[in-house]
Amino acid sequence: MGNNSLVSIADINKAEILEILEAAAYFEAHPNHKLLDGKVVATLFFEPSTRTRLSFETAVNRLGGRVIGFSDAGTTSTSKGETLKDTIKMVSNYVDLIIMRHFIEGAARYATEVTDIPVINAGDGANQHPSQTLLDLYSIYKTQGTLNDLNITLVGDLKYGRTVHSLIMAMQYFNPTFRFVACEELKMPEEYKQFCRDKGITFTEETNFSKDVIDSSDIIYMTRVQRERFTDLMEYERVKDRYSLHNSMLDTSKPNLKILHPLPRVNEIAQDVDDNPKAYYFQQARNGLYARQAIICRALGIDLSTINRSSDC
Amino acid sequence: MSASHTSNKKSLAVAALRNGTVIDHIPESTLFKAVRILGIENLQTAVTIGNNLESSKLGKKGIIKVSDVEFDENTLNRIAIVAPKAKINIIRDYEVTEKREVVLPDRILGIVKCPNPKCITNNEPVQTKFDVIDREHVILRCHYCGRALTSQDAVIE
Numbered sequence: 316m317g318n319n320s321l322v323s324i325a326d327i328n329k330a331e332i333l334e335i336l337e338a339a340a341y342f343e344a345h346p347n348h349k350l351l352d353g354k355v356v357a358t359l360f361f362e363p364s365t366r367t368r369l370s371f372e373t374a375v376n377r378l379g380g381r382v383i384g385f386s387d388a389g390t391t392s393t394s395k396g397e398t399l400k401d402t403i404k405m406v407s408n409y410v411d412l413i414i415m416r417h418f419i420e421g422a423a424r425y426a427t428e429v430t431d432i433p434v435i436n437a438g439d440g441a442n443q444h445p446s447q448t449l450l451d452l453y454s455i456y457k458t459q460g461t462l463n464d465l466n467i468t469l470v471g472d473l474k475y476g477r478t479v480h481s482l483i484m485a486m487q488y489f490n491p492t493f494r495f496v497a498c499e500e501l502k503m504p505e506e507y508k509q510f511c512r513d514k515g516i517t518f519t520e521e522t523n524f525s526k527d528v529i530d531s532s533d534i535i536y537m538t539r540v541q542r543e544r545f546t547d548l549m550e551y552e553r554v555k556d557r558y559s560l561h562n563s564m565l566d567t568s569k570p571n572l573k574i575l576h577p578l579p580r581v582n583e584i585a586q587d588v589d590d591n592p593k594a595y596y597f598q599q600a601r602n603g604l605y606a607r608q609a610i611i612c613r614a615l616g617i618d619l620s621t622i623n624r625s626s627d628c
Numbered sequence: 629m630s631a632s633h634t635s636n637k638k639s640l641a642v643a644a645l646r647n648g649t650v651i652d653h654i655p656e657s658t659l660f661k662a663v664r665i666l667g668i669e670n671l672q673t674a675v676t677i678g679n680n681l682e683s684s685k686l687g688k689k690g691i692i693k694v695s696d697v698e699f700d701e702n703t704l705n706r707i708a709i710v711a712p713k714a715k716i717n718i719i720r721d722y723e724v725t726e727k728r729e730v731v732l733p734d735r736i737l738g739i740v741k742c743p744n745p746k747c748i749t750n751n752e753p754v755q756t757k758f759d760v761i762d763r764e765h766v767i768l769r770c771h772y773c774g775r776a777l778t779s780q781d782a783v784i785e
Contacts, residue, residue, distance in 0.1 A: 323774075398752050421748035421772025440746050442773055506776065 319614045320427045320434040323443040331613075332452065338609035338619050339453045340601070342377075346605070350617050351380030356405050356472045358384035359415040360437070361393060361422070363571040366578065367437050367446075372416050374519070374607040383410065400429045407432045410611050412614055421492040421595040441477055447577055448481040450606040454599040455534055458573040466531055470496040471538035471558050471583055473503040478577045483507050484517075493518040494528055498554040500545060500597055524558050530560060530567050535560070537576045537583050537596075555582065562587040648673070650717040651707070656680050657780070658710035661689030664784045665706050665739055666692070666699065673697055685713070706739055708732040710779050711777040712766055735759055736768060741783040747773035756785070 321327065327335075332346055342348070348536055356375045360368050362397065363386055372382050385391050393402060406413060407430040416437040422435035423443070438444040449533055456462050467486065473495050486556045493511065495503040495518060502520065511518045529535065540558055545551040559582055560574065576584060576596040586596050612619060651768055654662050659679045668675055668691045674695040681691035708730040719727035736758045742749045749772055757771035766779040 399748070400752065417746050418746070419751050420744060420746045420774070421770065424749045425752070425754055426771050440773070 318433045321445050322436045322449045324445045324485045334561045336453050336456050339605040342605040342608040346377050349379030354380040354411045355413045356380050356382050357410040360386045363387050363419040364416050370603045371607050371609045374604055403430050417600040428448040435614055446607050446610055447478055448485050450603040451482055453606045456604045464490050465533040466492050466493040467534045468532040469536045471540050472501045474501040476538045487514045496521045496524050535574050559583050561585045562591055566620040632764050642767050645719045647730040651692040653692040653713050654711040656688040656690050661784045662707045705731050705733055722727045741785045744769045744773050744775040
């Protein structure tokens with residue numbers, strides 16, 4: 316991978332994370348900036364993901380680039396049996412950057428090995444989704460004014476939720492204290508707990524989403540508990556509401572607390588939380604636009620420190 | 629039973645080798661994986677494979693003797709995935725001329741199949757690639773999908 320591709324959050328170090336967050340802040344202040352004038356970007360969505368695709372395509376458009384691509388592999392040669400390698404090679408002839416989402420895990424890593432064009436992974440199955448992690452970090456940074464020394468509570472599906480796993484990996488540089496709140500069936504895998512121990516990150520595990528936990532949190536990161544994850548549906552019925560957040564539970568929470576969620580949410584955050592200023596999940600999604608503008612510029616080697624910032628439009 | 633009788637029986641269990649390679653101290657549970665990794669089924673020379681032999685170190689062990697073949701170092705190191713304590717003896721004219729241990733490489737190309745059915749390596753003609761993330765317990769991680777597996781669970785391609 317001899318270029319600025321972004322496949323996994325583990326591909327970038329602390330300094331690079333901070334550079335991306337700084338660039339995201341710049342794009343939030345100046346969202347329309349013709350830095351991609353004359354560039355063509357492919358969005359190859361082998362599985363549909365409207366939210367992520369629109370966010371990336373908006374980012375390219377606001378940067379003045381053009382987009383080609385597809386939003387569903389059913390309409391492409393993939394349905395005729397073309398390999399991913401051939402599709403990537405073909406598209407590489409036309410574009411300056413590939414943004415891809417695939418249901419096959421490792422697809423984006425493999426794509427970087429068959430093309431010299433930079434590749435941004437917009438999600439590969441249950442594996443990696445680094446732009447989500449960077450927008451989560453940007454949301455935390457923006458709302459707390461720092462990434463350092465925060466109490467972060469992760470709630471819900473901690474076993475399969477790739478967003479929480481990537482967040483742990485990315486927060487390793489910032490001395491967080493984690494609380495993992497989940498039922499027995501969906502608790503944090505040993506691999507990530509060992510990662511925390513190796514990095515000296517403090518964490519506790521809880522099965523109760525208690526008042527104490529809520530009141531001491533700076534960030535509560537909610538995730539969806541999916542019915543299909545349970546082998547025992549009785550267990551699902553028993554736990555599904557135990558990890559739901561209601562407005563009344565936030566009465567004595569810290570003033571700086573913010574509620575995050577990667578969306579889409581179902582029942583895990585009640586509608587009555589939406590009007591609470593501590594609810595931040597919709598702004599969080601908007602931050603995805605700025606984070607993705609920053610990721611796209613990095614992938615194309617555009618150094619924001621050298622551009623003429625007075626040319627903002 | 630006399631001592632000489634026992635010794636005679638032992639020597640009968642595995643035939644002496646004039647020239648070739650003896651791979652000893654293979655765990656009995658992974659012997660046949662080691663056989664596959666070395667590609668022994670395609671060899672034309674005399675091969676002796678023994679398993680469940682008594683071993684003071686492993687309890688039970690497997691052993692492979694191959695006549696007239698000396699494997700290159702990279703090939704031998706591949707069996708470290710399933711037999712990290714294997715000992716290699718190179719035999720020339722009935723004498724052990726070289727003793728070697730296997731060394732687990734940092735990265736393993738091919739050989740092992742990724743257990744994740746949704747991994748790109750099981751869906752496209754891509755060579756598998758694993759990084760060794762724990763040398764002591766021989767834990768590998770797929771370079772593509774990130775799935776970790778132990779050597780016990782490794783399926784040899």
